[in-house]
Amino acid sequence: MTVYDCLDCGKTYTAQPAFCRCGDRQFRSRETSGRGRVYSCTTLYAAAEAFEKDLPFQIAIVVLDGGGRLTARIAGAPVAVGAEVLLREQRDGVYFFAAV
């Protein structure tokens, strides 16, 4: 999984922004293992129109090993807070993680 570190302040992003919050706009991309930990999660039983076909499905805030956080989908078995997860695929700009 590719992440982007700000060359000035070192903040890590999972999608490269036009500017870092420190004002710098130079980033170094870095490949990571795609491993992380579930910070919080929920299983949805009601969704917006485009996702109704996927119900029920789980989403989570994942904190990546080595920095960066994002809201992602969980594939396969449901996970709990603190679970170790690994990136399985990236599709249409959405990251799908699964339990390790």
Added chain:
Amino acid sequence: MKPVSIIGIGKTAFGAFTGQSILDLALEASRKCLKNGNVQASRVEAFYLGNFAGPAFVGQNHVAPYVASALGLGNVPATRFEAACASSGSAFFHAWGAVAGGLYDLALVTGVEKMTSQPTARVTDILASAGEVDGEVRAGATFPALFAMIARRHMHQFGTRRDHLAAVAVKNHGNGAKNPDAHMRKVITAEQALAGRMIADPLTVYDCSLVSDGAASALLCPAERAGEFASQPIRVLGVAQASDYLALADKEDITTFPAVRRAGEKAYQAAGVGPEQIDFAELHDCFTIAEIIAMEDLGFVPRGEGGPAVASGFSALNGPKPINTSGGLKAKGHPVGATGVGQICDLALQMRCQAGERQIPRANVGLAQNLGGSGATCVVTILGR
């Protein structure tokens, strides 16, 4: 800055009103407010409209001059404020600033939302656009899901339980049942709340606020002139707005909202009071967990103790610090753009001893907290009589 007073309030009932347009609702609340303040429309100098998604819900943009002209305000400046569910809190904050700064002597603030003409999945879609569309929303997040993750983390860190969340719903439904203008006047039990249909675990349908139509208005003038208009003016002791990241995942800690803490600190400072001097409050219970966290962020209780405090009756109608005596967003209803000014009207009703069956004995200093999105905007208002 000049001290500012509220000299008139007006609101529609909140509910599902087939056949009433966004304009009908805004006019009803605004007209009631002008009448309440005994002010002719032609004397109003500026119009501030809070509205989240008129364009998406009913296809109408440019809503502020639409309402202002239909009200007969003439050619005054009329501007729409959009800050998700804090839209009318934000409109109120900016109207206060203009009156306090001496720009106008009479400013009318109206919040309105017409939501029920769309099917639920479409409403969910429109509300989700207050989150980060290029990130969390693309991954499938809805607002119930974002607050479900907040609740899950709060449970993990502090031991908050589902029955604590249910206690918020039971309390607010009990209060709403006493409010003739509430969307849902139905007393519920903890068992019902806990057995409710799951929306985004751990939140059931009873943890979520309602999709409503409605409008609310307030009329502001410098305190020194309030006596010319109103017999029971309410003083704006302090009001502040703050902002934060749009995406929930960008917050290092999702069990607290920096924008709520910041707006609260500034409002307390301006008012010269602390949380212990607040007699009662209307807090933004878009989801039950949000009321618990607001109690903590505003200093009513220490961090992590919001859930047990609600369960102990701390915030009950007859408790030491009544919260959401109106029924809150949970039972009174949540027409998102109307909610912020609606809270202010409900504080004023208590302070004027006009809250009927839900009247509390001590209502000298009240606080309203209006939240936008998952904490990206917050407006805190402290009123005194």
